[in-house]
Amino acid sequence: MPKESLLSPRNKKLLTDPLGKDNPINVQVLGICSVLAITVQLRTSLVMAISVVAVMGFANVIISLLRSTIPPRIRIIVQLTVIASLVILVDQILKAFVYDISRQLSVFVGLIITNCIIMGRLEAFALNNKPWPSFLDGIGNAAGYGWVLLAVGFFREVFGSGTLMGYAVIPQFLYDIGYEDNGLMILPPMALITVGIIIWVQRYKDRRLIDIS
Amino acid sequence: MEELLNIFVKSIFIDNMIFAYFLGMCSYLAVSRTVNTSVGLGFAVIFVLGFTVPINFLLENYILGRGALSWLGPQFAAVDLSFLTFIMFIAIIAAMVQLVEMIIEKLSPTLYSSLGIFLPLIAVNCAILGGSLFMQERNYANISEAISFGLGSGVGWFLAIVGIAAIREKIRYSNVPAPLRGLGITFIITGLMGIAFMSFMGIEL
Numbered sequence: 274m275p276k277e278s279l280l281s282p283r284n285k286k287l288l289t290d291p292l293g294k295d296n297p298i299n300v301q302v303l304g305i306c307s308v309l310a311i312t313v314q315l316r317t318s319l320v321m322a323i324s325v326v327a328v329m330g331f332a333n334v335i336i337s338l339l340r341s342t343i344p345p346r347i348r349i350i351v352q353l354t355v356i357a358s359l360v361i362l363v364d365q366i367l368k369a370f371v372y373d374i375s376r377q378l379s380v381f382v383g384l385i386i387t388n389c390i391i392m393g394r395l396e397a398f399a400l401n402n403k404p405w406p407s408f409l410d411g412i413g414n415a416a417g418y419g420w421v422l423l424a425v426g427f428f429r430e431v432f433g434s435g436t437l438m439g440y441a442v443i444p445q446f447l448y449d450i451g452y453e454d455n456g457l458m459i460l461p462p463m464a465l466i467t468v469g470i471i472i473w474v475q476r477y478k479d480r481r482l483i484d485i486s
Numbered sequence: 487m488e489e490l491l492n493i494f495v496k497s498i499f500i501d502n503m504i505f506a507y508f509l510g511m512c513s514y515l516a517v518s519r520t521v522n523t524s525v526g527l528g529f530a531v532i533f534v535l536g537f538t539v540p541i542n543f544l545l546e547n548y549i550l551g552r553g554a555l556s557w558l559g560p561q562f563a564a565v566d567l568s569f570l571t572f573i574m575f576i577a578i579i580a581a582m583v584q585l586v587e588m589i590i591e592k593l594s595p596t597l598y599s600s601l602g603i604f605l606p607l608i609a610v611n612c613a614i615l616g617g618s619l620f621m622q623e624r625n626y627a628n629i630s631e632a633i634s635f636g637l638g639s640g641v642g643w644f645l646a647i648v649g650i651a652a653i654r655e656k657i658r659y660s661n662v663p664a665p666l667r668g669l670g671i672t673f674i675i676t677g678l679m680g681i682a683f684m685s686f687m688g689i690e691l
Contacts, residue, residue, distance in 0.1 A: 305511035306612040357573040380619035462680030469673030476665035
């Protein structure tokens, strides 16, 4: 078998497809839970996105290395154990270095374990592929998840509290002439509506994604 | 008794798993096409939450927490195993789901076949792990509070999925813009339902 280069077209596709037409959130509808709850501010979204990229990349590599030794009957519990150990690592690191953000994320760091994107990619990809493509696939899907997270966090923070990463971005004179922050954007339901609108825009641009059922 | 009822009502309406914390959204979106299947899944979630939350409560208070092992002897009083929380909780949940599956298969084969694939999927439903983690964060005082919290969250999830399934069955006959059909409109409806549920905020029994 000829050796594939590290970033061959096939591998590049693994990395870029999940960003757009195969996006885990907008198209495959996986891992919605955490997108919505922690996107009130851009900072928490960023930390969450990085954590998921780390967990997913490593989980995919580990499962891919073990793929021929895992008995198929107990693979779910093996996968959960691998993911849970990685999440414990991430949780301890967050607690040690960015304690205040770790408090804000509260239970949602733990909930990375049940984030269906991770399980889904392990099942669908890492169990049948070599470590390097699995790593790319993990990073790609986590990045696709991450950009939606950041987009939602961006809109909610700018319109909800008029700040970005904690710095004020809406100029003062706008407030002087009567502009007000939209308090509704901070509340949970608006996250759903924001994601709904992102999906709407994406499907409007790419007609192949439209749900015909 | 009043306190238990208060926790129960609060976890159904105010701290609703779906509308306030978005937990269990994956199966909520995937299984809410018809009312019948969503009723089945809703019952299974109530069942599993009602069992796993109290079991994890005992685990947390007698094995994992700081000083929880002191019933073994004074030399264990300083042991803190709380870093093992995630892995223990998920193991309990996976085992419980397996057990529930076997029990239902034995007792009621009709229910078992109608639930089908959804039962094993509950193990990776974030609402279940979320229930246990919230129970840990909120420090419920005793096991009956934990039970009422678990059951209440399950009922809240049940209400939400049955509601959205009913709306989705009706909306099939409406003229939704094509790019918004299916997933997009479901998100927006859920958001609107969430706003409606916010009117329960501040209820205290």
